[in-house]
Amino acid sequence: MIKIKNIGIITSGGDSPGMNAAIKSIVNYSNINNINCLGFKNGYNGLINGDIIKLSNNNVNNIIGLGGTILGSGRSEEFKNKIGRKKAYNNIINNNLDGLIIIGGDGSFTGSIIFNEEYNFPIIGIPGTIDNDIYGTDLTIGYDTALNTIIYAVEKIQDTANSNNRIFIIEVMGKNLGFLALNSGIAIGSLDIIINKEKNNKYNIKRIINLLKKGEKNSNIIIVAENKNIGYAAKKIYNQIKEKIDKYEIRYSILGHIQRGGSPTCLDRILAIRLGLESIKQLINFKKNIVIGIKNNKITYIPFNKSIQKYNKKFDDNIKQIYKDMYLKEI
Numbered sequence: 468m469i470k471i472k473n474i475g476i477i478t479s480g481g482d483s484p485g486m487n488a489a490i491k492s493i494v495n496y497s498n499i500n501n502i503n504c505l506g507f508k509n510g511y512n513g514l515i516n517g518d519i520i521k522l523s524n525n526n527v528n529n530i531i532g533l534g535g536t537i538l539g540s541g542r543s544e545e546f547k548n549k550i551g552r553k554k555a556y557n558n559i560i561n562n563n564l565d566g567l568i569i570i571g572g573d574g575s576f577t578g579s580i581i582f583n584e585e586y587n588f589p590i591i592g593i594p595g596t597i598d599n600d601i602y603g604t605d606l607t608i609g610y611d612t613a614l615n616t617i618i619y620a621v622e623k624i625q626d627t628a629n630s631n632n633r634i635f636i637i638e639v640m641g642k643n644l645g646f647l648a649l650n651s652g653i654a655i656g657s658l659d660i661i662i663n664k665e666k667n668n669k670y671n672i673k674r675i676i677n678l679l680k681k682g683e684k685n686s687n688i689i690i691v692a693e694n695k696n697i698g699y700a701a702k703k704i705y706n707q708i709k710e711k712i713d714k715y716e717i718r719y720s721i722l723g724h725i726q727r728g729g730s731p732t733c734l735d736r737i738l739a740i741r742l743g744l745e746s747i748k749q750l751i752n753f754k755k756n757i758v759i760g761i762k763n764n765k766i767t768y769i770p771f772n773k774s775i776q777k778y779n780k781k782f783d784d785n786i787k788q789i790y791k792d793m794y795l796k797e798i
């Protein structure tokens with residue numbers, strides 16, 4: 468029976484806590500099955516430039532709790548053009564690779580789709596992004612850790628907000644899809660949560676002003692999902708309400724890249740290990756062009772082209788109901 472012998476691993480796009488746990492599980496399982504693992508550094512750029520580390524059990528000892536990715540990550544401009552992808556393919560051939568595992572988000576998977584149309588090479592994707600914006604999976608690696616980081620950071624801001632009688636508009640990451648904003652906002656009991664999926668933003672501003680005018684607390688937090696660019700959404704809302712409220716001082720805060728760092732939570736570690744193990748098992752079984760996800764706590768296989776349909780990904784019905792009950796509006 469033919470067996471796979473060499474595989475490559477890449478972490479790509481925005482890093483996320485738990486990527487290292489996924490790498491470790493892939494390397495450990497490969498080792499048991501006599502498969503060599505090559506790690507390509509800094510996302511697709513490592514594949515293009517042949518920037519490689521041989522991964523053995525020794526390399527991945529004690530990395531399970533490390534934030535970031537030991538392989539480095541990045542968004543490769545060169546991989547967007549044919550010449551870059553050709554160089555990447557040459558390195559795949561030169562290193563006798565039988566398959567590739569990409570841990571990343573929608574940008575990375577879009578790259579895999581194009582690469583596959585040209586070279587039809589076995590690739591398995593693992594969703595690694597704090598944004599949770601991969602279609603077909605309930606969770607992505609790093610999302611839970613980012614939510615906990617947001618709670619931790621916002622509660623520190625809450626202390627100073629309370630002491631100074633202030634309203635804080637806090638912008639969180641997650642692109643404009645709002646998974647981080649919605650869940651963290653509910654979990655900290657924010658006065659309001661603004662995500663861009665809500666159609667009538669003007670209504671929101673009016674509503675926030677009304678809520679603040681009749682607010683009984685001496686401070687409050689409003690969570691806002693980032694828009695296309697970091698820093699834009701919080702500032703916009705701040706400018707829209709600052710003149711209209713005299714009861715409180717208003718400040719805004721952009722949590723930024725703190726949300727991407729830190730040691731992964733238990734949930735993210737276990738998720739990363741499960742997805743990592745399944746990815747290598749799939750390559751061993753000659754499967755290709757799928758992203759490994761999790762649905763109702765069961766492993767699921769998502770075709771690459773479906774996984775990137777992030778605008779079709781819906782909020783969980785239970786969370787929607789909480790939002791409706793607590794915030795008296797629908798998402």
Ligand code: F6P
Binds near residue numbers: 641693
């Ligand atoms: O995709 C993850 C993410 O952290 C988004 O939430 C955010 O919009 C973006 O990456 C930031 O990217 P960069 O680190 O390139 O500024």
